[in-house]
Amino acid sequence: MKEKISSIQLAFLVINFTIGSALIFLPSSIVNHSKQDGWISAILSSLIGAVFAFIIVSLIKRFPNKNFMEILEFLLGKWFGRLIGLFYSWFFIHLAALVLRNGVEFVKINFMPNTPMAVFSLAFGIIILYTSLSGIEVISRVNDIILPISLIGIWLTIILMLPIIEPDKISPILANGIKPILRGTYPALGFPFAELVIFTMIIPFVNKQKNITKIFVGSQLFAGITLFFIVLITIMVLNIYPTEISLFAPFNVARLISIGDFLSRLEILISMSFIISIGTKLTISFYAGTLAIAQVFQLMDYRSIIIPLVIITVSFSFLLEEDIAEVISFASTTWTPYSFLIGVLIPLLLLGISFIKNDKS
Amino acid sequence: MKVKFLKLLMIISSLTSLIFLPGCWDRTELNELSIVTGLGVDPGPTESEITVVYQIVNPSAASGTQGVSSTMTPFMTLHTSGKTIYAAIRKSSREVSRKLYFGHLQVILINSELAEKSGIKDLLDMMYRDPEIREDIPVAITKGQKVDHVLSNQSILESNNALSILKHLDNTYETESCSRPVELREIINTLTSPSAEVVLPYIALSPYISKSQLSETQDSSQASVIKAGGFAIFNNDKIVGYLEIKDARALNFITDHIEKTVIVVPYKANKQSIDLISSKTKRKASIKYGKPRIDLEIEIQANVGEANGPIDLTKVSTLADLEKATNRTVKKEVEDVLGKIQKEFKVDAFRFGEVIERQHPKDWKTLKDNWEKEFVDLEVHVNVNTKINDIGMKNKSFQLEMKKK
Numbered sequence: 001m002k003e004k005i006s007s008i009q010l011a012f013l014v015i016n017f018t019i020g021s022a023l024i025f026l027p028s029s030i031v032n033h034s035k036q037d038g039w040i041s042a043i044l045s046s047l048i049g050a051v052f053a054f055i056i057v058s059l060i061k062r063f064p065n066k067n068f069m070e071i072l073e074f075l076l077g078k079w080f081g082r083l084i085g086l087f088y089s090w091f092f093i094h095l096a097a098l099v100l101r102n103g104v105e106f107v108k109i110n111f112m113p114n115t116p117m118a119v120f121s122l123a124f125g126i127i128i129l130y131t132s133l134s135g136i137e138v139i140s141r142v143n144d145i146i147l148p149i150s151l152i153g154i155w156l157t158i159i160l161m162l163p164i165i166e167p168d169k170i171s172p173i174l175a176n177g178i179k180p181i182l183r184g185t186y187p188a189l190g191f192p193f194a195e196l197v198i199f200t201m202i203i204p205f206v207n208k209q210k211n212i213t214k215i216f217v218g219s220q221l222f223a224g225i226t227l228f229f230i231v232l233i234t235i236m237v238l239n240i241y242p243t244e245i246s247l248f249a250p251f252n253v254a255r256l257i258s259i260g261d262f263l264s265r266l267e268i269l270i271s272m273s274f275i276i277s278i279g280t281k282l283t284i285s286f287y288a289g290t291l292a293i294a295q296v297f298q299l300m301d302y303r304s305i306i307i308p309l310v311i312i313t314v315s316f317s318f319l320l321e322e323d324i325a326e327v328i329s330f331a332s333t334t335w336t337p338y339s340f341l342i343g344v345l346i347p348l349l350l351l352g353i354s355f356i357k358n359d360k361s
Numbered sequence: 362m363k364v365k366f367l368k369l370l371m372i373i374s375s376l377t378s379l380i381f382l383p384g385c386w387d388r389t390e391l392n393e394l395s396i397v398t399g400l401g402v403d404p405g406p407t408e409s410e411i412t413v414v415y416q417i418v419n420p421s422a423a424s425g426t427q428g429v430s431s432t433m434t435p436f437m438t439l440h441t442s443g444k445t446i447y448a449a450i451r452k453s454s455r456e457v458s459r460k461l462y463f464g465h466l467q468v469i470l471i472n473s474e475l476a477e478k479s480g481i482k483d484l485l486d487m488m489y490r491d492p493e494i495r496e497d498i499p500v501a502i503t504k505g506q507k508v509d510h511v512l513s514n515q516s517i518l519e520s521n522n523a524l525s526i527l528k529h530l531d532n533t534y535e536t537e538s539c540s541r542p543v544e545l546r547e548i549i550n551t552l553t554s555p556s557a558e559v560v561l562p563y564i565a566l567s568p569y570i571s572k573s574q575l576s577e578t579q580d581s582s583q584a585s586v587i588k589a590g591g592f593a594i595f596n597n598d599k600i601v602g603y604l605e606i607k608d609a610r611a612l613n614f615i616t617d618h619i620e621k622t623v624i625v626v627p628y629k630a631n632k633q634s635i636d637l638i639s640s641k642t643k644r645k646a647s648i649k650y651g652k653p654r655i656d657l658e659i660e661i662q663a664n665v666g667e668a669n670g671p672i673d674l675t676k677v678s679t680l681a682d683l684e685k686a687t688n689r690t691v692k693k694e695v696e697d698v699l700g701k702i703q704k705e706f707k708v709d710a711f712r713f714g715e716v717i718e719r720q721h722p723k724d725w726k727t728l729k730d731n732w733e734k735e736f737v738d739l740e741v742h743v744n745v746n747t748k749i750n751d752i753g754m755k756n757k758s759f760q761l762e763m764k765k766k
Contacts, residue, residue, distance in 0.1 A: 110492055115386035126374045131365070168719055175722035239551040242546060256497050256546075 011219035018223035020281035034184025041184035046224020049193030068200035069295035092289030097316035151274035190336030194343030201288035399523025401470035401508030497635020583677030611698035614733035
């Protein structure tokens, strides 16, 4: 493994990846179940997400010089390990296709309704083609530049919303007991926190593995806090029901910014952040997917399969789901158990096996 | 070899992004758009149809510099009818040469007749769903007059009538608080709330004002002005009654939407003007033996605006008396409107249900089902607390020293 990134760069990648598409889609998926207590669900899910992150990073740390596919082979045997590895490769590419679709729907519905979807998909496709060819070092360095821009967009929107928030919209707190809160936490666990399993492919690139647990969990928590504020502001501004029925609730919130009649129509800030973080999430998922496939099939260089995989991902992005209703129902029902299995249960199982194997030897 | 390939790829990708980034597929040239500033809905020519009214800016006339007398009107009002609002808007292509653009919409007007008979629910979804129309656009009712008629009226101060209606609503709210602009999103919020009912401001064209008050150059179409009314009170999505402008302020006191206003207070057989500068209403709910009760604590900060009669404002007791008199006046005004809405309209226009839900979520679950009846018998206690701070530039009233005859 020649390429190296620093631990700060990893933190930046984790933040941008976790915020990713959740920036726009998380509030409605949480508020749908937990109503005015959605902000509690947001905190709860990012805390549980920290546990997920901890599981993943502990697993990788036990095998310092191996990446995830090699760990799978080591723990599960050559053929079964590779089979599971193939399953993971599919998950990464599938995630990339879904994220791509989300980004495309956002741009298409809000800004360019008459443009064919393929145009945006191809534009994103060219980006992932170029970034994955350049490798993780380049991806991280680009991310170092664009993450601060994205965070400024998000936090500026949050600050500019403060004049019109109505804090009593979140009361009564805990009116319906703890159950709705847990129901709201559930989708947030699958999306975005269980998706952090993708970093099993990225963590081995970090040059100093010393503080990696702290940095990985810490940056996940930072992203969780940002998402919590987004959820809170959305509920306080839009109220519960409008948040539930809005496809892009935080975008609708940003449309309401109006300070002194001249500082208005600033929804472009949050759109910019969204495009940036979705681009990063897409790139990381796709890059991890190509690495995983190259490992499973023992290829000399992962670059040789990038072009066909880009074509596959771009076509998946509009073939897997026919319309926006399918995008929504897939994300709210199927996605959570699916990503939970891959992002939490299997890594936990692997961690257990690794302890047993360690005891034997 | 690889470097060359990457370079080539970079050149190709930057060139292709030139195609994608400007978004040429959805390009809309400015000279192909007509900017809609006002949108309104009237009853249609037949039962099953509605008429949509738009006010379109005439760019060449609107941008004309001052002093240049333009023969063109700065806007144009037209209307099309259709079975749904969306279909009616598309029919505008038969009347205008350009595509309508709703990104700069200022105000939405709904005809009162339509809102009384068939309700407003079928009008709102298109406005709420469309990406061009913003959710913070104020909505108003045109009482007893067609939107078409109201929008075609040329305002004297503003070149654009829709903008003038918007400013008018804002101005009434900010200086007298006897009306309030209600945004589109608030209507959706209220309609989906289990207890609260919609309240919308209404406007109407005044009768023609006398010709002599206008300069001669203005033609007769400019001879009437738009007047802000009070509130139209809804039951679900239909109007059940109107709260006149003199009562509308009390509703704003109850819902804590007072900016500034003047309270005329009787004191020592004269009328005094108390200039309210800020007001805060605390709404407390309590439940006793299953019966809800609302306590309104109105905190008013005010100045003396006008002291008539022989009044000495240097005395502390005078100000204290004025404060008490203000309390009484506001309390009576508020209680009158409370009674009127509770007994006459019987709809929760004050959002008391939400107050109870927020403060007593457990009791609300039993009250919720029967809220319409509970609201009518709801016990409401009003307590007003005025603090007068300033008295203007003079202390005693000059009438104190006036020759007594």
